Amino acid sequence: MTTTSTTTRSIDTDAETEQYNETLQLLSEGSVHKHFDPYVDIDWESPAFAVTANDRRWILPAKTDPIGGHPWYRALPEDQQIAIGMWRQANVAKVGLQFENILIRGMMQYVFSLPNGSAEARYCTHESIEECNHTLMFQEMVNRVDADAPGMSRPMKILSPIIPLFATLLPELFFVGVLAGEEPIDHIQKGILRSGEEIHPIMQGVMAIHVAEEARHISFAHQLLRRRVPKMSRIGRFFLSLAFPITMRILCDVIVIPPKKFWQKFEIPKYVKDDLFWGTDESQHTLQDYFGDVRMLATETKMMNRAAKLMWTACGIDGKASRFRSEPDRSSSQFAA
Ligand SMILES: [Fe+2]
Numbered sequence: 417m418t419t420t421s422t423t424t425r426s427i428d429t430d431a432e433t434e435q436y437n438e439t440l441q442l443l444s445e446g447s448v449h450k451h452f453d454p455y456v457d458i459d460w461e462s463p464a465f466a467v468t469a470n471d472r473r474w475i476l477p478a479k480t481d482p483i484g485g486h487p488w489y490r491a492l493p494e495d496q497q498i499a500i501g502m503w504r505q506a507n508v509a510k511v512g513l514q515f516e517n518i519l520i521r522g523m524m525q526y527v528f529s530l531p532n533g534s535a536e537a538r539y540c541t542h543e544s545i546e547e548c549n550h551t552l553m554f555q556e557m558v559n560r561v562d563a564d565a566p567g568m569s570r571p572m573k574i575l576s577p578i579i580p581l582f583a584t585l586l587p588e589l590f591f592v593g594v595l596a597g598e599e600p601i602d603h604i605q606k607g608i609l610r611s612g613e614e615i616h617p618i619m620q621g622v623m624a625i626h627v628a629e630e631a632r633h634i635s636f637a638h639q640l641l642r643r644r645v646p647k648m649s650r651i652g653r654f655f656l657s658l659a660f661p662i663t664m665r666i667l668c669d670v671i672v673i674p675p676k677k678f679w680q681k682f683e684i685p686k687y688v689k690d691d692l693f694w695g696t697d698e699s700q701h702t703l704q705d706y707f708g709d710v711r712m713l714a715t716e717t718k719m720m721n722r723a724a725k726l727m728w729t730a731c732g733i734d735g736k737a738s739r740f741r742s743e744p745d746r747s748s749s750q751f752a753a
């Protein structure tokens with residue numbers, strides 16, 4: 417799985433590298449010409465953004481949030497639906513910014529050893545700046561909506577200082593982890609924006625900015641893996657092909673499933689948690705649907721061998737590969753109407 421510095425130097429001379437560097441140059445220029453500042457582009461003090469009690473727009477959207485669509489949640493009194501909705505949405509933002517914090521540290525670790533003139537170094541630095549802005553934006557939202565949101569579960573917080581080291585030790589695995597976080601968040605946010613369901617303007621504004629910039633980040637991780645994986649040893653690629661779905665599934669659960677505190681605080685019955693994550697056919701379909709794009713990447717980078725396919729199935733995230741990035745799943749409930 418390792419890529420030696422000799423390999424990296426030889427990469428720098430071939431024609432494919434030129435194309436890769438041109439793509440990164442385009443992404444970097446995209447970052448220069450289209451970027452957001454959370455304290456310039458969001459008018460936090462606008463009355464439309466005020467967070468007030470009993471605002472129905474915090475009720476979780478039924479079509480796009482698994483909790484929001486569950487009959488137990490729908491049957492709750494409105495004030496409880498609002499309280500759960502605020503906590504849930506603030507916590508998703510908190511988990512998102514903690515994930516981005518880890519990603520930034522890893523990216524900086526990766527950039528540290530890149531040579532002068534590296535297109536990767538420039539693009540990764542642009543991306544880290546954008547992620548820093550995302551963490552500011554999400555934290556501002558959390559502070560306004562529910563300052564009680566803890567974010568990730570405790571085991572993940574304990575592991576968080578170790579993960580960035582993988583950017584140096586096993587960069588391919590680190591960038592698989594990057595996609596494991598970015599793809600589900602992006603998929604969920606795009607689903608909510610596309611559905612047109614009413615959400616609070618803070619959520620709308622924050623998500624629109626995030627989706628716009630994430631497209632570049634996801635594109636970069638795909639490009640980097642397409643570039644690096646074919647240059648790995650056969651054995652390294654085989655192990656990565658097995659680690660790929662495991663990483664996707666673990667990090668997806670970390671991001672999507674609320675922490676223990678949530679279930680305790682709102683006294684949510686266990687059967688509801690089991691239904692939502694991922695005990696029903698519908699919730700399993702939702703889970704599989706997050707990963708169409710990465711299944712496409714795994715297939716194209718020859719990491720969908722027989723053993724890997726079994727691992728994707730064992731992880732519960734097998735299914736069709738997308739034909740192109742961000743292909744909507746027409747069979748899911750959010751597009752069924
Ligand atoms: Fe982000």
Ligand SMILES: [Fe+2]
Nearest residue numbers: 547598630633
């Ligand atoms: Fe990102």
